[in-house]
Amino acid sequence: MKELDADQRAYTDHVRELAVHQLLPLVGKAAEGRVNRPLLAAMGRHGLLRDLFGGSPPEPPKDAAALQLCLLRETLAGVSSEAETALALQGLGSYPILQSGGPGTIERWIPGVVTGDTVAAFALSEPQAGSDAAGLDLRAERDGDGWRLTGEKLWISNAPEADVYSVFARTTQGAGARGVTAFAVDGAAEGLTGEHLDLLSPHPIGRLVFDGVRVGPQDVLGEVDAGFRVAMRTLDLFRPSVGAFAVGMAQCALDVTLDHVATRRAYGATLADQQAIRHTLADLATQLEASRLLVHRAARAYDDGAPRGEVTKSAAMAKLFATEAAQTIVDQCVQLHGARALQRGHVLEHLYRDVRAPRIYEGASEVQRSIIARELLKERKPE
Numbered sequence: 275m276k277e278l279d280a281d282q283r284a285y286t287d288h289v290r291e292l293a294v295h296q297l298l299p300l301v302g303k304a305a306e307g308r309v310n311r312p313l314l315a316a317m318g319r320h321g322l323l324r325d326l327f328g329g330s331p332p333e334p335p336k337d338a339a340a341l342q343l344c345l346l347r348e349t350l351a352g353v354s355s356e357a358e359t360a361l362a363l364q365g366l367g368s369y370p371i372l373q374s375g376g377p378g379t380i381e382r383w384i385p386g387v388v389t390g391d392t393v394a395a396f397a398l399s400e401p402q403a404g405s406d407a408a409g410l411d412l413r414a415e416r417d418g419d420g421w422r423l424t425g426e427k428l429w430i431s432n433a434p435e436a437d438v439y440s441v442f443a444r445t446t447q448g449a450g451a452r453g454v455t456a457f458a459v460d461g462a463a464e465g466l467t468g469e470h471l472d473l474l475s476p477h478p479i480g481r482l483v484f485d486g487v488r489v490g491p492q493d494v495l496g497e498v499d500a501g502f503r504v505a506m507r508t509l510d511l512f513r514p515s516v517g518a519f520a521v522g523m524a525q526c527a528l529d530v531t532l533d534h535v536a537t538r539r540a541y542g543a544t545l546a547d548q549q550a551i552r553h554t555l556a557d558l559a560t561q562l563e564a565s566r567l568l569v570h571r572a573a574r575a576y577d578d579g580a581p582r583g584e585v586t587k588s589a590a591m592a593k594l595f596a597t598e599a600a601q602t603i604v605d606q607c608v609q610l611h612g613a614r615a616l617q618r619g620h621v622l623e624h625l626y627r628d629v630r631a632p633r634i635y636e637g638a639s640e641v642q643r644s645i646i647a648r649e650l651l652k653e654r655k656p657e
Contacts, residue, residue, distance in 0.1 A: 301357060345518070347515045413425055517572070604629045
């Protein structure tokens, strides 16, 4: 991270120190695929959840700083992907409330998110509307001054254990993206049920069923029928940081592999003495550095207030390249280790499972390519 200034390097050193000494002892204390509440509480005590939104104690968080979020996620991922994922899910689930909720809604939920006592979740995907987020079927039907939500959400991280969900539901039929509204929904709301799903990636994820769940006007995030904008603003912020997560995992994999090839002997020499191995390492390191630079560029575009199209394109490029590169890097590091990397408990075995999901969630790689192409063609249109 040589392109960072002294304060940013000091920040990453601080986060790494906290992660190693305060968070790592709590990793694995919850059942796999379940929310680790003691881990979240520790993040809250040490100010890491406040840092999600660019805040610093004792002032309340005001808004998200994208580069700080990326540094935070990359650094945590290099120590523990479980800790990183728990933090990221907390931010993704709560940011729509922070950016678009009314004062009462923010006061109700955000303080608990920051302390780690309130678990948040982002509920956008549905059985027939994953990548096609504008095709939502969850219905929000008028009920007095509020609405009743009926339908299903699927592949929702932190479900069904979350205390609050940022839920996106259809308020106007046949209107595509223009007929979606965002709501803050209490996890204990009457009519809301769910179940855990067992996925390859070990973080908590599940299904939610809404059976006439009532929400009031105070629960609307942003404006009615403008919820898609709330979702996209959230994803523009978090997509580069998914790339940062991938960079952190890839850096961890490369670090342990460099140690391995320097000491592992085969055919009378270390693996590092073989030209084929050296060239592989060079390619992996180059992909890693390119990923990091794209992530930081996208984060700075967001922080600098660049035009929306530039922010969206940069975020998509960062997520696409970094997550695809991380998959390649981790896979090649497993190959260089051989069978030992596939043993349960080996750091690469864990990374091998974790690295696959980021190429799908928050917009699959194919969606990112479509976004990039769309923005490129917009830039070519004559004024």
